[in-house]
Every structure is written in structure tokens, then in C-alpha cells.
Amino acid sequence: MAASPCSSKPHIVLFPFMSKGHTIPLLDLAHLLLHRNTTITVFTTPANRPFISDSLTDTDASIVELPFPQNIDGVPDGVESTDKLPSMSLFVPFATATKLMQPDFEQLLVTLPYITCIISDGFLGWTQQSATKFGIPRLVFYGMSNYAQSVNRSIGVNGQLSGPQLDDEPFAVTDFPWIKLTRNDFDEPFNSREPKGPYMDFVIEQVIAASKSYGQIMNSSYELEPLYADYWNRECEPKAWCVGPFCLAKLPKTEPEPHQKPTWLQWLDQNLAKGNSVLYIAFGSQVEMSSEQLHEIVVGLEESKVNFLWVRKKSESELDDGFEERVQERGLVVREWVDQRAILEHGSVQGFLSHCGWNSVLESVCAKVPILAWPMMAEQHLNARVVVEEIKVGLRVETSNGSVRGFVKSEGLKKMVRELMEGEMGKEVRKKVKEVGEAAKKAVEEGGSSWHNLNQLIDELQALR
Ligand code: UDP
Ligand code: UDP
Structure with a gap:
């Protein structure tokens, strides 16, 4: 690759994994980097391109398209995102298939101007081979909290999940003895005595690739989780840079004209005008919930009497017959893609019943909205502990058997929804989220810790050329 003069702008290649929860933060990062006078190229696939180009309109970022592999076992043709998979059991074949993109990726990579670094998703470990081949530093993006990453590492190294006899038996994390976890805080296969299987093999492969990388880029600020950020950079490799929350890079979209407002925004405006506070409900793009559990939510919400906006996957x-009509005075259910940040920033929204995907947690904190945590899968249980036990910006739903993975009955939901919206504990976390949200904003602003870290990283990478 032809090297250009040292004075030229850094050129950063971003390669997000194909799911909304992994793509959105990297697009926010693109905006953060564009504010630093860098050139950005984003790699993606045809079906994911419209979403990416929408997010990058009015910027100079370039998008490069790679064909998505065809005829993958079980994955319907045309599906290029895990959000569209008929079942998450197809995750491994889907993610493994992305490796077939390597030749096309490399062919296009060499046509680009001098590349300062590649920032690619932790699930695209194969991009490390390409980076090594061309001598380009790669930074890994996992989209996890420092807490989840550090706790996972400590538990893995010390083999702690093979200790407890019972799934709900609490144990203290060796390197962080104040944290008490249970095996149920972890997903399969990690929570079994001898984790194995295709997903485990896939994860190990990604971790090995990450260990060869230049570093990691963290969607978090140092102030949000100082102990865990310090732990990682003291005990582990590669070095992690906290440069977030990324969602603060982009200002929320300007208010649309009244006739262009989506229904949910008009509905929120009406609630604001009436002085109502609204609970926002969303469980992320990957959730699969049983009809029994849905029924309990319906009953719990109906009995709680709170105003709510519930965003569901198409x-x-x-839902139960007649529910939406019965609650129409105070509740709205939508089945479309919404602007979650605009909802959280809306003056009427005073609480978020959330699955605790890390993006949702950060967006809620930055909008200063307290959380009612209901983790379901992936590392969401660890994120819920960050929310409730570490930064104390939320409460947790009550399960019927006390297990973190237990069934939630309508009474347990109703009680905690009301506590968050009207109770004393709700008041405390509401106060705390204002402080934490303010600190997060300061971190990303000029002079803040994340601002400094990003400058330092860019300078360091520029010095390598
Ligand atoms: N999101 C959105 N509109 C929707 C659903 C989701 O903007 O209708 C965004 C949300 O704001 C967040 C991301 O999608 O940025 C979801 O990421 P998260 O980590 O919260 O959960 P996941 O979907 O990965 O489980
Ligand atoms: N999309 C994607 N991966 C796919 C298919 C579509 O990322 O496999 C993009 C699509 O281009 C669109 C966005 O996801 O911009 C929203 O998709 P959604 O299903 O919410 O809307 P629809 O496709 O029904 O318009």
C-alpha cells in the first residue's frame, strides 16, 4: 500500500458486525472520529447499507459494500443481520459464514488510501488476519462494559463457574470479592461445568484473534467504571481505551415538522402537555419471550396504572386480546423501528423497563432516565448488576423464585414498575442517574477523560506510520 505524507489525516476503517446492537455504536464512534478530523471508511453488506448510509448522511464517510455469503446452512437467503434470523440458534453458522468475506475484504482493502487502523467487531476475528497480513493495526470492539469484560476474565481464569453446586448459589468473584454472582448470571455454554460446543469454539477463536490485536476500544467512560477499567489495563491485554459513551457523539435528531411526527412522538408530546410521566419499555432486538411471560407483562402493566410506551419487534x-384497547388512555404499543434516543430524551419519559443491552443502558444513563432492569440473555445480567449494584441508576424486576433468571409474575412487575415511577427507591435512582449522566457528558466533551483517551489513541496510531 502506498504511504502518503505524515501530515495527512488519519484514515480509519470501521467494520461493524451485522446486527443493530453492534452496528449502532460503531456508527456513533464514526461520528466521534469524524469530529477529530479523520477520514472514515465503513465496510458493510448490501442489506445493511441503507441503515448505515442513513446514519452517515451529511458526513464525508465512505461506505464499501461486500457481498454477503450465500447458501449458509439454515440461514434464509437475503438475511444479512442477526436481527432477521428466524432463531438465534443460527448465530454460529451466520457469524462463521462472515469468514467467507475475507478475500473480497482484502481485495478492496488494498485499493484504499493508507489506512491508520481497522476497528472491527469482536465477532469478526478473521479481520485480524487481514490486518496482520497488511501490517495495519486492528482495534477490537466488543460493545461490552468494562465490568462485564473484567468479570468474565476473572471468572474464566479462576474457573469459578465450576465451583457452585446450584445455579442460584452466590459466590464471590476472586478478583472483585465485593461482587456476588450466581451461575445463572451467565448464558450457556459458559455456565456449565465444562463449557463446550460450537458457540464456545467460536468465542475462543475470537478471543485469540483479539489477543493479537493492537488494542480494544470501549464504549464506556473511565468515570463510569474506574475499578474495572483499571483492572483490565493492569492485568490483561490488549490495552483498552475508554472513549465513550459513543451515543453522545451525535446530537439527537432535530424535531420533525408536526405532520411528519411518528405516532409515538405525537403520543409522547400529548403526555408531556398533560404533565404525565411515561415508562418506556423495550427488550432489544434479539429477545425471544414466551407467551406465558408476555401475558404476565400485560397483566402487570394493566394493573400498575402507569403510562407506558412499549416498543416490540415486528x-x-x-398480545392478549383487547389489551391495547383497554389501556389506550394511558398506554401505546408500537411495532416499528423507533428512534430510541429521541424517546429517552423526551421530557415525558421518566423510566425505562429494559433488557439492559449495553447500548440501551448507556443511552438511558446519558438521557438521565432511571432503569428497571430485566436482563434476558448474553451479558445483560452483568449489565443489570452494573445498573443496580455499581452505578445505582436503577432497580430490578422481582422474579417469582428469586433467581436472576426466574419467571416474572405480574405482581412482581407491577410492584417494581410503581416503585421506579413513584416510590422512594425510584426517587433515589432518579437523583443518581442525573449525576452519572452529567459525568458521562463531561467525559466526552472537550477536556474530558474520553476526549483525552481518543486523542491519545489517534496520536499513538499516527506516530506508528
Ligand atoms: N434501537 C432503536 N430503535 C428500536 C430498537 C432498538 O434505536 O426500535 C437501538 C437502541 O437505541 C440501541 C440498539 O438499538 O442503540 C440496541 O442495542 P442494545 O445493546 O440495547 O440491545 P440489543 O438489541 O443488542 O440486545
Ligand atoms: N437490514 C439489515 N439487515 C438485513 C435486512 C435489512 O440491516 O438483513 C436493514 C434494512 O436495510 C433497513 C433496516 O435494516 O434499513 C431496518 O429494517 P426493518 O426490518 O426494521 O425495516 P424494513 O426492512 O421492514 O423496512
Whole structure:
């Protein structure tokens, strides 16, 4: 690759993994980097391109398209995102298939101007081979909190998940003895005595690739989780840079004209005008919930009497007959892609019943909205502990058997929804989230810790050329 003069702008290649929860933060990072006078190229696939180009309109970022592999076992043709998979059991074949993109990726990579670094998703470990081949530093993006990453590492190294006899038996994390976890805080296969299987093999492969990388880029600020950020950079490799929350890079979209407002925004405006506070409900793009559990939510919400906006996936099963009509005075259910940040920033929204995907947690904190945590899968249980036990910006739903993975009955939901919206504990976390949200904003602003870290990283990478 032809080297250009040292004075030229840094050129950063971003390669997000194909799911909304992994793509959105990297697009926010693109905006953060564009504010630093860098050139950005984003790699993606045809079906994911419209979403990416929408997010990058009015910027100079370039998008490079790679064909998505065809005829993958079980994955319907045309599906290029895990959000569209008929079942998450197809995750490994889907993610493994992305390796077939390597030749096309490399062919296009060499046509680009001098590349300062590649920032690619932790699930695209194969991009490390390409980076090594061309001598380009790669930074890994996992989209996890420092807490989740450090706790996972400590537990893995010390083999702690093979200790407890019972799934709900608490144990203290060796390197962080104040944290008490249970095996149920972890997903399969990690929570079994001898984790194995295709997903485990896939994860190990990604971790090995990450260990060869230049570093990691963290969607978090140092102030949000100082102990865990310090732990990682003291005990582990590669070095992690906290440069977030990334969602603060982009200002929320300007208010649309009244006739262009989506229904949910008009509905929130009406609630604001009436002085109502609204609970926002969303469980992320990957959730699969049983009809029994949905029924309990419906009953709990109906009895709680709170105002709510519930955003559901198009593919989810229908709610109980007549529910939406019965609650129409105070509740709205939508089945479309919404601007979650605009909802959280809306003056009427005073609480978020959330699955605790890390992006949702950060967006809620930055909008200063307290959380009612209901983790479901992936590392969401660890994120819920960050929310409730570490930064104390939220409460947790009550399960019927006390297990973190237990069934939530309508009474347990109703009680905690009301506590968050009207109770004393709700008041405390509401106060705390204002402080934490303010500190997060300061971190990203000029002079803040994340601002400094990003400058330092860019300078360091520029000095390598
Ligand atoms: N999101 C959105 N509109 C929707 C659903 C989701 O903007 O209708 C965004 C949300 O704001 C967040 C991301 O999608 O940025 C979801 O990421 P998260 O880590 O919260 O959860 P995941 O979907 O990965 O489980
Ligand atoms: N999309 C994607 N991966 C796919 C298919 C579509 O990322 O496999 C993009 C699509 O281009 C669109 C966005 O996801 O911009 C929203 O998709 P959604 O299903 O919410 O809307 P629809 O496709 O129904 O318009």
C-alpha cells in the first residue's frame, strides 16, 4: 500500500458486525472520529447499507459494500443481520459464514488510501488476519462494559463457574470479592461445568484473534467504571481505551415538522402537555419471550396504572386480546423501528423497563432516565448488576423464585414498575442517574477523560506510520 505524507489525516476503517446492537455504536464512534478530523471508511453488506448510509448522511464517510455469503446452512437467503434470523440458534453458522468475506475484504482493502487502523467487531476475528497480513493495526470492539469484560476474565481464569453446586448459589468473584454472582448470571455454554460446543469454539477463536490485536476500544467512560477499567489495563491485554459513551457523539435528531411526527412522538408530546410521566419499555432486538411471560407483562402493566410506551419487534407474537384497547388512555404499543434516543430524551419519559443491552443502558444513563432492569440473555445480567449494584441508576424486576433468571409474575412487575415511577427507591435512582449522566457528558466533551483517551489513541496510531 502506498504511504502518503505524515501530515495527512488519519484514515480509519470501521467494520461493524451485522446486527443493530453492534452496528449502532460503531456508527456513533464514526461520528466521534469524524469530529477529530479523520477520514472514515465503513465496510458493510448490501442489506445493511441503507441503515448505515442513513446514519452517515451529511458526513464525508465512505461506505464499501461486500457481498454477503450465500447458501449458509439454515440461514434464509437475503438475511444479512442477526436481527432477521428466524432463531438465534443460527448465530454460529451466520457469524462463521462472515469468514467467507475475507478475500473480497482484502481485495478492496488494498485499493484504499493508507489506512491508520481497522476497528472491527469482536465477532469478526478473521479481520485480524487481514490486518496482520497488511501490517495495519486492528482495534477490537466488543460493545461490552468494562465490568462485564473484567468479570468474565476473572471468572474464566479462576474457573469459578465450576465451583457452585446450584445455579442460584452466590459466590464471590476472586478478583472483585465485593461482587456476588450466581451461575445463572451467565448464558450457556459458559455456565456449565465444562463449557463446550460450537458457540464456545467460536468465542475462543475470537478471543485469540483479539489477543493479537493492537488494542480494544470501549464504549464506556473511565468515570463510569474506574475499578474495572483499571483492572483490565493492569492485568490483561490488549490495552483498552475508554472513549465513550459513543451515543453522545451525535446530537439527537432535530424535531420533525408536526405532520411528519411518528405516532409515538405525537403520543409522547400529548403526555408531556398533560404533565404525565411515561415508562418506556423495550427488550432489544434479539429477545425471544414466551407467551406465558408476555401475558404476565400485560397483566402487570394493566394493573400498575402507569403510562407506558412499549416498543416490540415486528416478529413477536401478539398480545392478549383487547389489551391495547383497554389501556389506550394511558398506554401505546408500537411495532416499528423507533428512534430510541429521541424517546429517552423526551421530557415525558421518566423510566425505562429494559433488557439492559449495553447500548440501551448507556443511552438511558446519558438521557438521565432511571432503569428497571430485566436482563434476558448474553451479558445483560452483568449489565443489570452494573445498573443496580455499581452505578445505582436503577432497580430490578422481582422474579417469582428469586433467581436472576426466574419467571416474572405480574405482581412482581407491577410492584417494581410503581416503585421506579413513584416510590422512594425510584426517587433515589432518579437523583443518581442525573449525576452519572452529567459525568458521562463531561467525559466526552472537550477536556474530558474520553476526549483525552481518543486523542491519545489517534496520536499513538499516527506516530506508528
Ligand atoms: N434501537 C432503536 N430503535 C428500536 C430498537 C432498538 O434505536 O426500535 C437501538 C437502541 O437505541 C440501541 C440498539 O438499538 O442503540 C440496541 O442495542 P442494545 O445493546 O440495547 O440491545 P440489543 O438489541 O443488542 O440486545
Ligand atoms: N437490514 C439489515 N439487515 C438485513 C435486512 C435489512 O440491516 O438483513 C436493514 C434494512 O436495510 C433497513 C433496516 O435494516 O434499513 C431496518 O429494517 P426493518 O426490518 O426494521 O425495516 P424494513 O426492512 O421492514 O423496512
